[in-house]
Amino acid sequence: MTDRIYIRPIALVPGPQTEHGNAIRLAGGMVYASRFAVILRREGQIAERWLAAPDTMAEVLGQLPDAVGAEAEAQWSNLTLAHPPIELGARTVRLDQPQVMGILNVTPDSFSDGGAHDSPDAAREHAAAMVEAGASIIDVGGESTRPGAKPMWEGDEIARVVPAIEACAGMGAAVSIDTRKAAVMEAALEAGAHLVNDVSGLTHDPRSAEVVARAACPVVLMHAPGSGEDLHEGGAYDNVVFNVFDELRARRDAALAAGVEAQGILLDPGIGFGKSLADNLALINALPMFHALGHPLLLGASRKRMIGALSNEVAASDRLGGSVALAVKGMDAGVQLHRVHDVPETLQARNVWRGLRDAALTDFSDLPD
Incomplete structure (x- = not known):
């Protein structure tokens, strides 16, 4: 059984204040994301899909199978990663x-x-x-x-x-x-x-x-x-x-x-x-x-x-x-x-x-x- 996880931003906003701060700066750029789909694929098929915001992401990630937990944490961290010049x-x-x-x-x-x-x-x-x-x-x-x-x-x-x-x-x-x-x-x-x-x-x-x-x-x-x-x-x-x-x-x-x-x-x-x-x-x-x-x-x-x-x-x-x-x-x-x-x-x-x-x-x- 092969599980894969993906975190997809599905709601982009002009700035964090539009969501009362509940948004992330996507990849350190000028775009902000406030909602995300956390998608679990099993044997090539979508097995489950959760919706999360920055303030609920930890709860969603805590529900994931152990096999994809570390990858999900890495992806969530990467989404907020500011890249140097x-x-x-x-x-x-x-x-x-x-x-x-x-x-x-x-x-x-x-x-x-x-x-x-x-x-x-x-x-x-x-x-x-x-x-x-x-x-x-x-x-x-x-x-x-x-x-x-x-x-x-x-x-x-x-x-x-x-x-x-x-x-x-x-x-x-x-x-x-x-x-x-x-x-x-x-x-x-x-x-x-x-x-x-x-x-x-x-x-x-x-x-x-x-x-x-x-x-x-x-x-x-x-x-x-x-x-x-x-x-x-x-x-x-x-x-x-x-x-x-x-x-x-x-x-x-x-x-x-x-x-x-x-x-x-x-x-x-x-x-x-x-x-x-x-x-x-x-x-x-x-x-x-x-x-x-x-x-x-x-x-x-x-x-x-x-x-x-x-x-x-x-x-x-x-x-x-x-x-x-x-x-x-x-x-x-x-x-x-x-x-x-x-x-x-x-x-x-x-x-x-x-x-x-x-x-x-x-x-x-x-x-x-």
Whole structure:
């Protein structure tokens, strides 16, 4: 008999005063949670579900089977865990508010902007524009991971990404390398990258965890169901939210066992990778639960096909509205990093969102103590 426990925030509020203090600050950010579902799964099925608030959580956790008690306590602690900033070269990226990671694809075949930035001059110009707009990190990728894309030899990928990374690092940007190959990670880090963003969660290349651990650099572990060249294969779930949660926890644990530093791990549920429209919508609605894993979250939903599926199949280049809507939904869930194509527009939405959050903290200032 296999029992698993999950604590899912189900009521988010503008500030603790709206609940007379009976709310937690979710993951140390600008979002507060006041009600939670504590869900016990047994053999893959929901066995019991309790509702709790911060002042009743101890009572609910005390009713749980011994086999899941320690995990439940850890998840409850993680939901309130404030994450320290990540140091990326000379840049410090705070995680107590949403930050924007700008996408720099130096590929001819990416699903949304293939070929637009694959020359050195075009890449440098686009990166500079994103940095000037306020992107906290530039994420450089040299291999398309869209469905059906052909895998690339690591030497070709290195030749694509290194000049772009050097250019970004030269302008003082914090740089991420979007790759699943250890040799590319090594070359990128040598060229000035500060963070590894691996869409395979360090599973594609057997050396990748060693490279990250040795470099002691932050790493994003993304969920994708495919274990081979096609990361979109094998996307069959009995419950996509619980399955992705469990698999991200397993990949996190494997990274820790390989020597990767816990404070350097970020998690990404992998929107669009081997997931149906219904799967993607379920994951986005459940984003607050993933804070229970105890690591900062990254959301990469920009221009994804799910937006087209909900919008008369508009082209990827016409998905700005949907991309911003999903980013704001992620902000409402307390997601710390947002990987986007449209940096100025997303940052404008973030700034308005933050203004509303700041104002909400004083909305009830005249209430009696």
